[in-house]
Amino acid sequence: MSAAPMETGRAGAPGSAAGLKAAVIDLDGTMVDTADDFTASLNGMLAELGTRPITRDEVVGYVGKGSEHLVRAVLSARFSAEECEALFGEALERYQAHYANVNGRHTRLYPEVEPGLAALATAGVKLACVTNKPHRFAVALLEQYGLAHYFAVILGGDSVARKKPDPQPMLAACDAMDVAPGETVAIGDSENDALAGRAAGMATLTVPYGYNHGKAIQTINSDGIVATLLEAARLIAGGTPGAQHLNR
Structure with a gap:
């Protein structure tokens, strides 16, 4: 795991040891291989x-x-x-x-997705799923894997006027969860996720196993690469060195 230093923000805010209250997580290539x-x-x-x-x-x-x-x-x-x-x-x-x-017939859940979501929830971190997949397909897929209940908000590519990499869906998710973007981390597998998160004023983390439009994951300008969502949860909860850099 590598995390680049970031300006610190409201360290110690409720939600996690890193001062983060929420996580906005991508679906395709991040939680499920579709x-x-x-x-x-x-x-x-x-x-x-x-x-x-x-x-x-x-x-x-x-x-x-x-x-x-x-x-x-x-x-x-x-x-x-x-x-x-x-x-x-x-x-x-x-x-x-x-x-x-x-939808869902030829898919598989990536390793440690459910434990990662559970760990984030246990740490008091609010969760949103923001994907460019149409909303109805996203909900059906999350329900198939028993993951929908972890999310306070599920936004698809047709839920708001613009899709990632535009920050609009990220900001809409924050509004729905009643958290500030600076108290939120965006987690995804592609440049679109990092661009949308950064434009919204969020911290960003990247998983290395997704799609990223066929480009190397190291080309993404994010605050760190985490092997799985469980590793992300440990970082956000403050159990990994560098967690203090994941707030704005």
Whole structure:
């Protein structure tokens, strides 16, 4: 674990030894490996459009910016710009129909996710899930794994006007939890999560096992890399050296 020093803020505030009252946690690539769900749904869509299928590796390079971006990226690799625009509406509808049937079928929970959430809750840290996945799919997936009850707030890519990396959903989550962004840490697997968290004024932590648009995790400008959510919980709760740097 490496944590970069940050300006200290309200150290000792209720919630954790690091002075953090809340954590905003990403879903795809952070809590659940959903790449095979995306791949299956996209291939259903592509088969109906009569074009070549997609691989998991290609999908991983596109994931993280919402369904619209995902579908556009996949289409642009297979059709001309004009064809992409003409097909986009139909393709998105077909993709979402397939995803509704597939959601959670080909997924797996990453190691130490549930223990990490439990440890954060035990430490008195409020939790929000903020994802660019549509809200209904996010809720269904969290419920499938028995994780939904940990979260005071679940926001999807369609819950507010703008998606990550815009800070709007992060700020909306803070408002809903009645905490300040400076009392909150954003935890995710991609640059989008860190950018959104930083723009909102939050501390940021990154897990190394997700997608990050196919780029090395070390390229993300976050306050530290944590192996799992349980390690993040230990850091936030003050059990790991460097925890004092995770507040603003």
